Amino acid sequence: MKDGIVNDTLLREFYESLDPRSRASLDAATDRVVEVKKRGGKIAVVTGSGPNIHEGVTTLIAELMDKGIVDGVTTSSAVVGHEMAGALDVVKMCNATEVGMDEAFMPRGNVFEFTQMSEGDLAAIRAEMVLDDDLIGRGKSAKGHFVLKAAGNMAYPMGLRNETIAEEILSVARMLGLPFETVAGWGCDRRTMLGIGAEKGLPVLVTIPQMIGGGAIGIAIGDSISVGERSLRVARMLGEADIIIESAVALTQEIHDGPFETYTGHGIWSHWKGLGTYSLKDKTLIRIDLDENLRKAQDIQKESKLIQEAIDKGLPKTKIARIPFRMEMSAFARHEGSLPIIGDIGRIWPVLAARAAERLGIALEFMSYSQETDEGRAMRDWIVENVTILDRSKIRARAEEYSRLRIRSSASGAR
Numbered sequence: 493m494k495d496g497i498v499n500d501t502l503l504r505e506f507y508e509s510l511d512p513r514s515r516a517s518l519d520a521a522t523d524r525v526v527e528v529k530k531r532g533g534k535i536a537v538v539t540g541s542g543p544n545i546h547e548g549v550t551t552l553i554a555e556l557m558d559k560g561i562v563d564g565v566t567t568s569s570a571v572v573g574h575e576m577a578g579a580l581d582v583v584k585m586c587n588a589t590e591v592g593m594d595e596a597f598m599p600r601g602n603v604f605e606f607t608q609m610s611e612g613d614l615a616a617i618r619a620e621m622v623l624d625d626d627l628i629g630r631g632k633s634a635k636g637h638f639v640l641k642a643a644g645n646m647a648y649p650m651g652l653r654n655e656t657i658a659e660e661i662l663s664v665a666r667m668l669g670l671p672f673e674t675v676a677g678w679g680c681d682r683r684t685m686l687g688i689g690a691e692k693g694l695p696v697l698v699t700i701p702q703m704i705g706g707g708a709i710g711i712a713i714g715d716s717i718s719v720g721e722r723s724l725r726v727a728r729m730l731g732e733a734d735i736i737i738e739s740a741v742a743l744t745q746e747i748h749d750g751p752f753e754t755y756t757g758h759g760i761w762s763h764w765k766g767l768g769t770y771s772l773k774d775k776t777l778i779r780i781d782l783d784e785n786l787r788k789a790q791d792i793q794k795e796s797k798l799i800q801e802a803i804d805k806g807l808p809k810t811k812i813a814r815i816p817f818r819m820e821m822s823a824f825a826r827h828e829g830s831l832p833i834i835g836d837i838g839r840i841w842p843v844l845a846a847r848a849a850e851r852l853g854i855a856l857e858f859m860s861y862s863q864e865t866d867e868g869r870a871m872r873d874w875i876v877e878n879v880t881i882l883d884r885s886k887i888r889a890r891a892e893e894y895s896r897l898r899i900r901s902s903a904s905g906a907r
Contacts, residue, residue, distance in 0.1 A: 497859040498846050499867055506839035506862065513787070517833045518844060521737075521778045524831075525561070525848045528734045528776075534563040536733035538748065539685075540741030541570040541705065545642045547838035548860030548871050549739060551579060551879065552845055554688045555858040561848065564695040564729040565685050566747060569706025569713050570645070572698060573654050575684035576676055576709070576882040577644020580875045582608040586636035591627065605647035606631035608638070613881055617653050620884060624648075640872055643881075645707070650881070655708040657884060662712040664891045668898070671725070672709075672716035673697055678890040679882040683858070683875075695729045697722065700750075701743040724768075727752035731770025738779040740837045744824070748772060756826075776829040780837050786824065787832045838862030 507515060528535060537553055544550050550571060556562040574580075588604035589595055595602045606628070609617075617623065627648065644650040658672075665675045677690025689696035698706075698713050700722060706713065717725075730736060730748055738744050749756035754763060755772040763769045779786065824830050833840055839862050849856050861867040 497856065499859075499861070502861065502865065502867055503843050503846055507843050509839060510833075510835045514832075514834045514840075517778075517831045518840060521776075521831050521833060522844055522847045522851070524735060524776050524778075525844070526851045529561060529848075529852055533734035534732050535561065535735045535737065536564045536566070536729050537562055538699075538736060538738045538741050538744055539565060539567045539571065540739060541568045541702070542642060543740045543837055545571060545574050545579060546872075547836075547841070547863055548868070548875060549837055549841050550575065550685055551683055551858060551875055552841055552860040553739075554683050554685045555856055556845060556849075557685065557688045557692065557694055558682070559849065559854050559856065561845075561852070561854065562694075564697075564733065565689065566697050566699045566702070566726060566729070567685065568702035569698050569704070569710035570642075570702075572673060572676060572686060572713065573644050573706045573709045574642045575680055575686045576654055576657075577607075577650045578681065578876075578881045579643055579684060579879045580640060580872055581643040581647070581650065582638055582640050582876055583647040584608060584631060584636045584638050586631060586634040590634050591630045599646065604631075605651075606636075607644075607647040607650040609650070614649075616881075616884075617649055621649075621653065621656055640876060657882070658709045658712040660884075661887065662716055664887065665712075665716040668891065668894055670716070671697060671722070672713040675716075675887060675891070676882065679884060679887040681880045681882075683879050695725060697726055697729065699726055699747045701746045702741075723751055726750065727768075727770055733775065735776045735778060738777065738781070738824075739841070740780060740782075744779075748777075772827060774829065776831065777824055777827050778831045778833065779824055780833050780835070780840050782834065782836065784834055787834055790824070790830060790832060836862060838864075838868065 507518070510518065525535060539550060539553065553562055553565060557565070583605040585603050585605050588598040588602045591604055593604050598604060614623070631648070644654045661672055661675050665672045668675070673686060673696050674690055677686035677696060680687035680690070682688050682691055685696050688694070700719060703710050703714050726747070727750065730753075736748060749758050749772065751759060752762050752767065752769045753759045753772055754769050759769045824832070838860070842860050845856065846859065859871070861871050863869065863872060
């Protein structure tokens with residue numbers, strides 16, 4: 493996906509579809525990204541799950557990591573599982589009873605999914621685990637419909653493969669003292685955030701609020717390193733960042749103003765106990781969100797300081813602001829460097845990425861587009877065809893190399 497990847501006409505349409513205030517915020521965000529990168533600063537992205545995968549945003553972020561624009565990412569255990577399975581794939585959805593499944597244990601709608609895979613990928617998985625060829629055969633002959641969706645969670649055999657290989661990745665991660673995400677990244681396609689992060693030594697970490705939802709993968713992520721170590725690693729990434737971009741993600745207050753952040757107050761006791769802390773002060777928080785109440789909360793704070801007043805008086809923010817108040821609105825609305833961009837991430841991310849890259853003199857080799865457009869459909873098909881599933885052999889080779897270096901380092905230290 494290299495030649496003519498940037499459709500300027502479509503990106504202009506995306507930009508003009510935003511309301512005037514969001515256009516102004518997007519302009520300001522682009523200016524800030526360019527300014528920070530020109531002086532050698534860092535950008536961290538806090539991503540959510542589903543929409544970021546479906547709109548190709550995670551693949552675009554991987555490209556921005558490869559090109560030196562994004563320096564670290566937090567994400568969810570669900571995204572980790574999807575990237576292990578190649579980000580997007582095509583599944584065949586069948587009536588579960590017709591393929592021999594017990595409806596009592598099937599998802600709502602009594603649906604069972606089959607991953608549409610190449611013979612090469614099937615052979616690779618067959619070398620790792622026993623496959624039910626009778627089930628695969630029943631899936632091929634059964635009636636059903638095909639859906640392009642986030643890869644690897646509910647479909648056979650990729651979902652089961654993810655669950656199974658998570659245990660192996662966890663054992664390697666614990667032996668080497670590394671996060672699950674790093675070890676999984678050794679085997680992931682470099683066009684995923686996990687893969688390019690592992691290749692370039694950039695942090696890609698699941699946050700503690702986003703750990704649930706990835707099945708056995710989420711559990712393995714949680715078991716790979718301690719909660720304290722994970723919190724420190726996330727704090728280090730966000731502390732080093734000049735810009736934090738929040739992309740269709742909930743619970744960000746628990747993510748960026750966690751136990752080691754002082755500006756919003758929660759890290760005050762870590763400082764008292766002599767632990768390292770960081771501050772959101774003077775950082776830029778860019779949030780891409782569909783909820784207009786996010787911007788309303790910021791307007792209320794700017795006009796009347798009501799949000800801060802509610803906190804100072806211990807009053808419920810929802811009642812005093814008179815809007816539905818999500819947790820992530822509090823720190824964001826009160827932060828002087830906040831830029832809310834209200835709109836679809838599928839339209840905002842490509843405009844931000846393309847404009848920033850052009851001004852920085854960087855040629856991008858991948859561009860995402862909103863999935864309902866022709867370009868977006870072609871982009872999603874490209875991901876299915878080109879972003880590969882996790883390669884177990886690469887993990888084993890990298891683990892052997894890493895452990896050998898650790899042994900040598902320990903031996904030389906002992907001398």
